[in-house]
Amino acid sequence: MRTLVLGTVALDDVKTPSGVRRNILGGSAVHFAMSARLFSRVNLAAVVGEDFPPGYLDFLRRRRIALTSLIHDRGRTFHWSGEYRGDLNSAVTLKTDLGVLTDFKPEISEEERDIRYVFLANVDPHIQRYLLHRLRSPKLVGLDSMNYWIHHQRPVLLRVLKEVDIYLANDQEARSLSGESNLVKAAGYLHRLGPRMVIIKKGEHGVLFYCSSFIFCLPAYPAARLIDPTGAGDTFAGGLMGYLAKSGRITPSVIRKAIAYATVAASFNVEGFGVERSASLKMGDLEMRLAQLKDLVSLGR
Amino acid sequence: MRTLVLGTVALDDVKTPSGVRRNILGGSAVHFAMSARLFSRVNLAAVVGEDFPPGYLDFLRRRRIALTSLIHDRGRTFHWSGEYRGDLNSAVTLKTDLGVLTDFKPEISEEERDIRYVFLANVDPHIQRYLLHRLRSPKLVGLDSMNYWIHHQRPVLLRVLKEVDIYLANDQEARSLSGESNLVKAAGYLHRLGPRMVIIKKGEHGVLFYCSSFIFCLPAYPAARLIDPTGAGDTFAGGLMGYLAKSGRITPSVIRKAIAYATVAASFNVEGFGVERSASLKMGDLEMRLAQLKDLVSLGR
Numbered sequence: 001m002r003t004l005v006l007g008t009v010a011l012d013d014v015k016t017p018s019g020v021r022r023n024i025l026g027g028s029a030v031h032f033a034m035s036a037r038l039f040s041r042v043n044l045a046a047v048v049g050e051d052f053p054p055g056y057l058d059f060l061r062r063r064r065i066a067l068t069s070l071i072h073d074r075g076r077t078f079h080w081s082g083e084y085r086g087d088l089n090s091a092v093t094l095k096t097d098l099g100v101l102t103d104f105k106p107e108i109s110e111e112e113r114d115i116r117y118v119f120l121a122n123v124d125p126h127i128q129r130y131l132l133h134r135l136r137s138p139k140l141v142g143l144d145s146m147n148y149w150i151h152h153q154r155p156v157l158l159r160v161l162k163e164v165d166i167y168l169a170n171d172q173e174a175r176s177l178s179g180e181s182n183l184v185k186a187a188g189y190l191h192r193l194g195p196r197m198v199i200i201k202k203g204e205h206g207v208l209f210y211c212s213s214f215i216f217c218l219p220a221y222p223a224a225r226l227i228d229p230t231g232a233g234d235t236f237a238g239g240l241m242g243y244l245a246k247s248g249r250i251t252p253s254v255i256r257k258a259i260a261y262a263t264v265a266a267s268f269n270v271e272g273f274g275v276e277r278s279a280s281l282k283m284g285d286l287e288m289r290l291a292q293l294k295d296l297v298s299l300g301r
Numbered sequence: 302m303r304t305l306v307l308g309t310v311a312l313d314d315v316k317t318p319s320g321v322r323r324n325i326l327g328g329s330a331v332h333f334a335m336s337a338r339l340f341s342r343v344n345l346a347a348v349v350g351e352d353f354p355p356g357y358l359d360f361l362r363r364r365r366i367a368l369t370s371l372i373h374d375r376g377r378t379f380h381w382s383g384e385y386r387g388d389l390n391s392a393v394t395l396k397t398d399l400g401v402l403t404d405f406k407p408e409i410s411e412e413e414r415d416i417r418y419v420f421l422a423n424v425d426p427h428i429q430r431y432l433l434h435r436l437r438s439p440k441l442v443g444l445d446s447m448n449y450w451i452h453h454q455r456p457v458l459l460r461v462l463k464e465v466d467i468y469l470a471n472d473q474e475a476r477s478l479s480g481e482s483n484l485v486k487a488a489g490y491l492h493r494l495g496p497r498m499v500i501i502k503k504g505e506h507g508v509l510f511y512c513s514s515f516i517f518c519l520p521a522y523p524a525a526r527l528i529d530p531t532g533a534g535d536t537f538a539g540g541l542m543g544y545l546a547k548s549g550r551i552t553p554s555v556i557r558k559a560i561a562y563a564t565v566a567a568s569f570n571v572e573g574f575g576v577e578r579s580a581s582l583k584m585g586d587l588e589m590r591l592a593q594l595k596d597l598v599s600l601g602r
Contacts, residue, residue: 087482181388183505184523204484205506206520217597219507219518222485253601260600296518297598299561300554 001245002041005032006106006131007121007234009046009070013081013095014273016088018227024274025056027078028121028144031231032238033065034278035265036119038286039242043115045069045108045131049077049100063279069108073100088229089203106131117245119237120164122146125157132163140250142166142241143195144233150177162194168237174200183208184215199240199259201233209259216256221267221293228273232266235278239265239286264289302546303342306333307407307432308422308535310347310371314382314396315574317389319528325575326357327381329422329445332532333539334366335579336566337420339587340543344416346370346409346432350378350401364580370409374401389530390504407432418546420538421465423447426458433464441551443467443542444496445534451478463495469538475501484509485516500541500560502534510560517557522568522594529574533567536579540566540587565590 007029013022033042043066052072060067076099082091106127116139120128128143135141143164149157150173161167167190175181178189183200187210190198198210206219239262247254264286269278308330314323330347337343344367353373361368377400383392407428417440421429429444436442444465450458451474462468468491476482479490484501488511491499499511507520540563548555565587570579 089482182527202506205503206518208520215523215597216599217507217520217523218600219509219520222516222518226483256599256601294600296516297600298517298557299519299595299598300557 001117001248002043002115003036003117003119003241003245004043004045004108004112004115005029005036005119005121005238005241006045006128007032007119007123008078008101009044009048009052010078010080011052012079012230012274014228014230015083016228016273017085019273021228021273025059026080026230026274028123028231028234030060030275031234031269031278032119032121032241033060033063034269034275034281035235035238035262036242036245037063037065038239038265038281038283039246039261040117041066042242043069043108043112045106045112047071047073047078047100047104049073049075052077059279069106069112071104071107073103075100082230084229088226091230106134108134116140117241118142119241120144120160121234121237122149125149125153125160129156129160129163132160140165140241140244142168142237144168144237145173147173147176158193161190164195166197166199166240167193167195168199168201168233168240170201170203170233184210187215197255201236207236207259207263209255214252216259218259218263218293219297221264221289222296225271227271229270230274231278232269235269236262236266239263260290260293261286264293302418302549303344303416304337304418304420304542304546305344305346305409305413305416306330306337306420306422306539306542307346307429308333308420308424309379309402310345310349310353311379311381312353313380313531313575315529315531316384317529317574318386320574322529322574326360327531327575328379329424329532329535331361331576332535332570332579333420333422333542334361334364335570335576335582336536336539336563337543337546338364338366339540339566339582339584340547340562341418342367343543344370344409344413346407346413348372348374348379348401348405350374350376353378360580370407370413372401372405372408374404376401383531385530389527392531407435409435417441418542419443420542421445421461422535422538423450426450426454426461430457430461430464433461441466441542441545443469443538445469445538446474448474448477459494462491465496467498467500467541468494468496469500469502469534469541471502471504471534485511488516498556502537508537508560508564510556515553517560519560519564519594520598522565522590523597526572528572530571531575532579533570536570537563537567540564561591561594562587565594
């Protein structure tokens, strides 16, 4: 099954204790696509500006990402500059240049309106809602957001949350939106907002899945070489949605497996700047780490 | 197999959002014993003062805790007053009255010197070391400490660590002693200090086990009714050491299981003030939650 992702395609400047990179390919839709492509054909709904390097378009096309709905607009591509210090747990945003993102209105083709597995990555919830209503028969819609929208666009975010199936949040966002400090309680609160599945990403501490019939916890893969965490959350989402799209059915055991693939996909992403590592990822790489992750959590017989 | 615990027997004043209790039975050795007793006979090496209620002695004896080496000294029993606020993640110590603990020197019987499973709960590392050297043929020695000793008795703590098998630390202590913020790296550092097994307790995020041949992660049991977290770490240690003593052999699968039992034992402890809940704990209670915990982490087939 195909997967459609609405999100950003960006040029990033990143500084971490491991080094500095300028104008590297980034953005939520790109990071999502790098892992989702291992399971599913990916269609990308995003916008770039006149300064976007044609080489990056080829880079995406070579990885079979469908760019039919990648809008080329007049102006500059969305540009993010950030720095990670110390334990790399959170980025300090140095500069955000929205560029063509300011007036972004996604346009998808008639064929794309029939795609049933859809991820609404972190953009203005008005835009997420607009795209959602363009879909004809979505089967599974995932949504990510960020603290900025939680604080500045809460009403519309709450409206969109009622209409999606999976809400992915990091621990800070989950606490901020729910007002609960305990994450199991926070997940329960978010679940009552509408989405039938809630996934809270806890970074180094792994992930908590919550739905009405079961809870599932999985630790992070213990990454030894943490180079650049940018895009880890979107790589996680790509692995998750891609695997679910491939499976075509949403059962507890499929969900557990999707979260495990998502976890190992994200663990590769952080081992290089931008998509350096995830762009060359093969299924065999995922399978090897999945086996290690299984051993990591095995309670034995 | 018997288990010997060196630690404190205390009278606690505890205040949490759920209420207030005064002069309740507490202390590391007591909390340890409440879970260890489910797997193993427990001998307790500690000290109490003249104000210690005889009813508490009966309470311990009724749970088959051997009090041969519980010293009755002139003076007041160790008294701790603490308060938990907000998410109950950490206690604010309001008052500590060491009392008879000031001059505590453990005395164990000749028979107790042959006990092979020993836990050195959080006391002055000089005292931990003294007891350790009284043992004739320990097979497995676990040790807990706290930030106070890490900062004020680091040299002797490092000496004792070289001689024990399992070091249990919470995340703050692990970071503080290792200087590493990443907990997998911290565990590796602590492992190099001597103990062949390191367990880092991450509270709500569960536990990380580290040894030279494997790493194991287990989330916490998602406790719905968090009343009073006092003693959760010692209850964990009691479940761990008790199960290992009962098994009599230390294999990877025994260790994984011991950590799982320790996790569910601790989850009961926090559901009541002091030992209110853990004192009435039965094996059936543990087994029921163990099954739920297995499901919580199951990756399916």
